[in-house]
Amino acid sequence: MGPSDVVIPVYPVAGAPSNGMTVADALIQELAAALVTYLRTQRSHVIDLTCMPLSGEDKERLDAYLGLGETSMDIHALLRTRIEETRYAGVWRVRHYGPDDTVQSERIEVIDVPEIARASTADIGRSAQRLAAVKGEEGVWQTKP
Amino acid sequence: MADETIAEVLEKRGFTRRAFLQLCATVTAALALSPADAAEMTRRLQSAPRPTVIYLSYQECTGCLESLTRSFSPGLASLIFNDISLAFNDTLQAAAGEAAESAKDTAMKKAWGKYLLIVDGSVPLPQNGAYCTVAGRSAISDLKHAAGGAAAVVAVGTCAAFGGLPYASPNPTGAVPVSDIVRDRPVINVSGCPPIAEVITGVIMYYTTFGLPALDRLRRPTNFYGNSIHDRCYRRPFYDRGLFAKTFDDEGARQGWCLFELGCKGPVTHNACPTMKWNGGTSFPIESGHPCLGCSEPGFWDKGGFYRPLSVPTGHWSRAGVIGGAAAAGAVTGLAVAAVARSRQDRAQKNRQSGTDKKNPKP
Ligand code: SF4
Numbered sequence: 001m002g003p004s005d006v007v008i009p010v011y012p013v014a015g016a017p018s019n020g021m022t023v024a025d026a027l028i029q030e031l032a033a034a035l036v037t038y039l040r041t042q043r044s045h046v047i048d049l050t051c052m053p054l055s056g057e058d059k060e061r062l063d064a065y066l067g068l069g070e071t072s073m074d075i076h077a078l079l080r081t082r083i084e085e086t087r088y089a090g091v092w093r094v095r096h097y098g099p100d101d102t103v104q105s106e107r108i109e110v111i112d113v114p115e116i117a118r119a120s121t122a123d124i125g126r127s128a129q130r131l132a133a134v135k136g137e138e139g140v141w142q143t144k145p
Numbered sequence: 146m147a148d149e150t151i152a153e154v155l156e157k158r159g160f161t162r163r164a165f166l167q168l169c170a171t172v173t174a175a176l177a178l179s180p181a182d183a184a185e186m187t188r189r190l191q192s193a194p195r196p197t198v199i200y201l202s203y204q205e206c207t208g209c210l211e212s213l214t215r216s217f218s219p220g221l222a223s224l225i226f227n228d229i230s231l232a233f234n235d236t237l238q239a240a241a242g243e244a245a246e247s248a249k250d251t252a253m254k255k256a257w258g259k260y261l262l263i264v265d266g267s268v269p270l271p272q273n274g275a276y277c278t279v280a281g282r283s284a285i286s287d288l289k290h291a292a293g294g295a296a297a298v299v300a301v302g303t304c305a306a307f308g309g310l311p312y313a314s315p316n317p318t319g320a321v322p323v324s325d326i327v328r329d330r331p332v333i334n335v336s337g338c339p340p341i342a343e344v345i346t347g348v349i350m351y352y353t354t355f356g357l358p359a360l361d362r363l364r365r366p367t368n369f370y371g372n373s374i375h376d377r378c379y380r381r382p383f384y385d386r387g388l389f390a391k392t393f394d395d396e397g398a399r400q401g402w403c404l405f406e407l408g409c410k411g412p413v414t415h416n417a418c419p420t421m422k423w424n425g426g427t428s429f430p431i432e433s434g435h436p437c438l439g440c441s442e443p444g445f446w447d448k449g450g451f452y453r454p455l456s457v458p459t460g461h462w463s464r465a466g467v468i469g470g471a472a473a474a475g476a477v478t479g480l481a482v483a484a485v486a487r488s489r490q491d492r493a494q495k496n497r498q499s500g501t502d503k504k505n506p507k508p
């Protein structure tokens with residue numbers, strides 16, 4: 001990985017003249033760089049917004065910039081997870097909700113499909129076993145000895 | 146099974162790997178890890194054995210355990226704590242009397258030398274520790290024994306970390322903090338009266354993955370205690386503009402102005418309340434209109450009064466925090482706040498690189 005492939009997170013400097021740049025603008029620049037890097041190197045990038053104290057205005061701006069794309073997914077596992085593609089393919093918003101519907105983690109991921117959406121090999125292996133067992137019980141799908 | 150991993154625990158309960166990823170995402174968010182460290186934590190947790198936690202209580206009010214188990218159910222904090230790591234806790238278990246004591250011995254023997262010992266409550270020294278005994282044994286000898294088999298000790302709550310309420314003047318039982326007794330094991334202080342549940346579980350998870358976190362001079366993990374309340378308080382713009390509530394029901398209070406003049410100890414108190422918040426992220430005391438009491442700092446009970454402004458010289462709080470705060474000019478912009486947020490990630494990263502193997506490193 002060459003240095004030019006590293007996405008450098010944006011560090012706004014306190015007290016510096018902002019030139020009207022908001023946190024949302026800065027994050028968009030970071031995402032743009034991350035997309036280019038992803039194209040070249042398949043390196044994914046994550047921005048964790050959970051502990052970033054964005055103002056309401058910043059959040060609105062970010063929402064307006066990113067918009068909503070074609071794809072959305074819901075995961076019901078330990079927590080509920082909502083995955084939404086933004087209007088930029090490859091830029092996803094992933095939010096994990098606690099039992100009381102509070103956001104436990106909120107991030108923007110730059111990747112083709114967020115990792116959490118994929119079925120893991122281990123889980124697929126267990127599914128294969130389980131399904132074989134069900135079929136075995138029903139006697140429909142006995143494999144020959 | 147001693148070497149079961151966290152992923153396996155979840156799998157046994159019928160969850161897929163997605164549940165494990167959800168757990169990792171929320172824990173790394175709470176720890177404010179950088180993306181690279183978050184990925185590394187997920188990778189390591191994959192194979193790390195589930196932690197064994199032995200939880201002992203001495204002079205305490207059970208508020209810390211309440212914070213942990215009642216935070217929001219069936220939330221992640223309780224999942225990590227109850228289902229994944231807890232091997233012994235006398236308050237939560239059904240067994241009593243000798244059965245309980247033997248359960249404790251068994252749990253300790255099984256993981257001797259490896260378990261994480263959580264202690265809440267302070268320990269009284271005089272009269273051979275007679276002011277606090279459990280099963281006929283003094284807290285001090287019980288603690289010394291349990292610490293002997295611990296890989297590290299986490300002093301949960303201000304009582305265990307700094308003495309807390311029992312230690313408050315005139316300290317009738319001669320109470321001392323855990324670190325006065327345990328000297329040959331790393332001690333991590335997770336102070337607060339009580340501490341935030343997610344901070345307690347965050348420390349357990351961090352320890353499981355990376356080992357000892359970097360600590361400040363009071364042995365608190367800098368991931369959570371690196372910033373003052375004031376650094377990250379959403380009322381800070383009012384402070385910077387000199388807009389203060391003078392009473393609890395004046396116009397300023399209604400407008401949500403700064404609570405400094407009502408005694409807020411935010412400028413000298415280090416804790417994660419403004420970002421992690423309480424009750425599953427609902428709010429924190431200042432958001433509910435009450436000044437910070439300084440509950441995560443040593444001796445906060447005896448520091449001149451909860452409602453006396455820091456600017457009134459009582460000689461109890463260091464002036465540095467107050468003056469530093471007042472000197473910060475100009476309104477805090479969103480940019481500055483973002484810089485603080487990022488610097489927290491930076492620090493978390495540095496901690497991981499420098500602080501993992503050292504014993505109670507000093508900043
Ligand atoms: S003094 Fe207290 S209320 Fe005011 S800005 Fe600081 S922490 Fe917030």
Ligand code: SF4
Pocket residue numbers: 337338374414415416418429430431436437438439440441
């Ligand atoms: S706001 Fe202050 S007193 Fe209140 S819980 Fe947080 S650190 Fe403790």
